[in-house]
Amino acid sequence: MIVRTLEEIQGSERDVRGDVWRSRRMLLRSDGMGFSLHDTVITEGTEQTLEYKHHFEANYCIAGEGEVVVVATGKTYPIKPGTLYALDKNDRHILRATKGDLRLVCVFYPPLTGTEVHRPDGSYAPAEELDTKA
Template identity: 60%
Template sequence: MIVKHLNQILGTAAHATGEGWESRRILLADDGLGYSLHDTLVKEGSALELEYKNHIETNYCIAGEGEVEEVSTGRVWPLSEGSVYVLNAHERHILRALKGDLRLVCVFTPALSGREVHDASGSYAAEG
């Protein structure tokens, strides 16, 4: 059994931050589950353009209001508490936090190692 608390993640190497966002990486590849689990904050007013070429990501919104835009089509979906979106076809997208910090519970498969950094395209390498 694995039991962790967010307080154990904050301020460690598993607590990644960047301009307008932070990812508290709770479960990672070393946990041996085949997926990773993240508590992510996107700061109000931030817009992140991302494309996960090597991972599938599921995002469940638990706070804030925002939107996700599929770059190839320009289609935009509103996000609020209770919304879920899945990047099942590695879609290039723009995530915007519009009202309050957007808080997402994110699951990546394959699991992230926790050492990844976004490359110029907003993606992570296949292995961290």
């Protein structure tokens, strides 16, 4: 059984930050669950264009408000606590935090290793590429 608290992850190598986000990585590929689970906070008033070409991602909002825009169609979906959005087609999207910091519980498949950084196109490298660097 794996038991972790957010408190013990804060400040560890599993507490990863970018310019406008912070991801506390509760489960990673090394945990052997087949998916990774993250507690992610997006800073209010910011937006990011992302496209996870090699991963599927589901996000469940637990705090704040924002919106996600599907780049291909321009369709905009509001996000508030209790909203789930899933990128089931590796959708290129814009994520905005509009009212308070947007806090999401995120699931990635295949699981993240924890060392990924966003590429210029907003994607993460495929796991196989990261394996060759290990």
